[in-house]
Amino acid sequence: MARSVRIPGRRTRHAVCALGFLAGCVGAVGEPGWSDVTEPPPPPEPGVMGSTPIHRLTRVELANTLTDLFGPDAAALMPPGTDPEVQSFDSNSAVLTYSETSIDSMMRLAESVSENVADAALEPCAGGASERDCASMQIAAIGPRILRRTLPSDELTELMLLWDDVQLREGAAVATRAVIQRLLMSPDFQYHIELGDASGRLTPEELASRLSYLVWETMPDDALFDAARSGRLDEPEGVAGELERMLADDRANIAMLRFFEQWVDLAALDGIVKDEAVYPGFDALRGPMRDEFRAFVGNLVENDGTIEDLFTSQRTYGDETLAMFYGTTPTGAGVQPIDLPAGRAGFLGQGAFLAVHGKANKSSPILRGVFILDRVLCAPPAPPPPGVVAMVGEPPVTTTTRALIESLTSPSQCAVCHAEINPIGYTFESFDGVGRARTEENGVAIDTTGELTTGDAAGAVSGAVELAGALGRSRDVRTCMSTQWFRSRFRRSEQDGDLELIDRVADAVTADSDRIRALATALAAEEALYLVHYREAR
């Protein structure tokens, strides 16, 4: 069972906030994102590391793996669906389980893949080979790739018994597909199985899979399998060499980009609804905003960008629509570099973040403030208590959103937490609910003065650019980034016993010129990367 965790600074914040929450709090309840922030966890067990039980592949991992095995048409056969997210990531092992329905669904997917696309992935047979010998050769070739481990001869023999059984009734081609289906239903394909050796260390093939899904979100390639089977992964230099090779592959960039997409909740951009009467034409901006975030982060990841760049870079990428949205002059057709106008910096100044963390018809200092506290500083405020009443309605036309929020959250029972949230969120008030720059609201001048209220960079800030600068220099932000990376890649919430590892990864990033990619390389030095993560009663 998953255990609860402690985030540095979190428990104290909960205790303080809990004291202040009584009925009557206004403003915060119902903001999207609150459901991600639950009650304070029970006390942590000192020194305990989290555990990562056997869990299924995520949908992205499944799609990537099917593509690597059978081509993109295989992934297209997957039924629609989503993975549950924990702490904004879809990889948490605590919830990556199968239900009977999803097992049934996987069985049908396996059948569909084997019937429709598997043939092309099979090795051609030598002329003159019998159908059975040919099938045996094909299965011996593809079996270890599907299972991500060696296929012993006794298992191959058993698979050929299935082939014989089906071949009698339906012929050789169907029989081979049946064996492929059986392989795709194996626990070794459907789950991340890490049994380890007697000392609790991963076997070389298990390590290859862990590295591959960690860096690429897909199965090992032939070179990585070779490294595992030849013993190169037994040595640190071998692992480092493979990691370097993998990080140079575009799949590593895609996987790391997806980490950031989940972190900032980019997928929400597709689903959020904006009031067309207030923000006409927003639908046309979704795509360009999404493309901008991907191009921006992708460029940083690929080109040794730093964590500070994430927050402070003045260079972004967009098409003509986005350039006009920012009030700049397009430099050409298609996605082009754009110099952000004054008042914007890094991803926090981009449309995607601002629109996702804005309301349907107005800005949202609370959503934006909570994002910084929760996702950037790993210091989420406590949720509003049950039973709160009165909410933010439409702001009167004679005032600003800031003034309205200040008024509604001013009662002492609300102010305890909102004193931390609001001053961060106010710095973004120069952007409306879709991220368009503004200098006034309802005829009243915008006030973007605020304060970074917690962490090592705490202090007054005059607006979003200053806030981004402070965050970009903060060590606490690096620690939080390392925490988020840990959650995503170790597939669990951290425990007390994991905090030193998280600190070391943050140190390693700093020592490596603040490069974003150092998040991945730093893990290679961690002993935990080589250990089975679930060892209860083993």
Next chain:
Amino acid sequence: MKPITRRAALRGFGGILVSLPVLEGCTSFDGLWSGPARQAEARQVEARRESLVENPAKRFIALMCPDGMEPDFWFPTGSGRDFTLNVQNAPLEPIKQHLILTKGIANQVAIDQNVAGFGNGHTEGVQSLLTGFQNRERVAMSNDWYSLGGPSIDRTISAMHERDGYVGRVRGIHLGEEGVGGYSSISIGEDSTRADYTWDMSVLFDSPGSATAIALENARLRRRSILDGTIADYTRLQPRVSGEDKLRLDAHLESLRSIERRMETVVTCVHDTFPMPADGDERRDLIYDIITAAMSCDAARVATVVFHHSGGGGPQLPFVGVFEDIHELSHQVVGEPPEHGSHALFTAYHQWWSRKTLRFVENLKSIRMPDGTTLFDETVIFQGSEIAWNHATPDMPFLILAGDRTPFDTGRFVELAPQQLHTHLLVTLLQAFGHDATHVGDPVYPAGDLNSAFFKP
């Protein structure tokens, strides 16, 4: 016996050809209800259930309408059979005769969880809705809460059907706009596992085709051989793991065996692919169309629908002019004066919901089964929410829609003395299916039912 086709289903749905005596192809292949011996067995089961309750219901559908309602606009006026639907439920007027609206039922389980300091205003109501259990354990700092107990009554009904010999294509249909989670999962197993929401229609329906009987039988044998091998794979792995790993593999194995049992009783249900609409309004219709089509060929007798998770980040309904999220509106209507626009928007949400329910019931009523009844006649729809109003759970907005061949005495507003336990209503719902349960949920709550208030005299 013909399989159901899309054309036949559409005839059924639309009621265009009302002279059709039955919907074509609602049947099973090599199935439970074919053959004299099985039919005799079925009659015995029916007789046993009839001894517990007259006209036991066959199909159960639970709908979770998240984020509560406004009492002033939801509860009807009048009493008994002489009642007038309030504005939020007004669209249900054409099916008022099938309706029971309730007042006076509290979700005491959720109340107690809140008092104990473990509630957050939503998850405790979601997970106790059909289980009667509090939820405590959880994945740290996520929106994913485990329930302490189950099963939910949809699972109990499904298990009862299986015990009585019915084997559908799935144990239950679970559809919604959300994945599993503490704010959205109402179907919970005895082992606290939660149902997946799946849009994989291949689990429920066969694609139209012209496969011969021999080909179908070969496919069945092939699938069985593959499944046998898969079960062997998991069985071999089991001794090598322990703790949580073992629990997960045990559950996987049990599911594989359940699927294997279903393979032996193949309920055919042929349907074209359902296109997935991009629009949330149409997706809601699709959910109900899928359930209707699947139940019309007896692929399943139980379904749960969670339109959207409760709590923060609620749905927006731009197609009815609601841009604010529903959860936020549900709080606005608590604190804002009556003239505030939030009330109209929250009512628009409920009216939209009610219109969808109306369409669903009318579709169920339009489908004729082989025995001359309609699909709705033996169906019970239970609609609930995780809260009533303002994160509180007294006077829950529970609503039952039931066909004539069920024990429910419909067409009434049932106003009970305050603070009736919702677990007693859960018992009544189980007993409506001929189940002999006298208690549902946490044993700290007393046994009891509300049969006298809800069943036909």
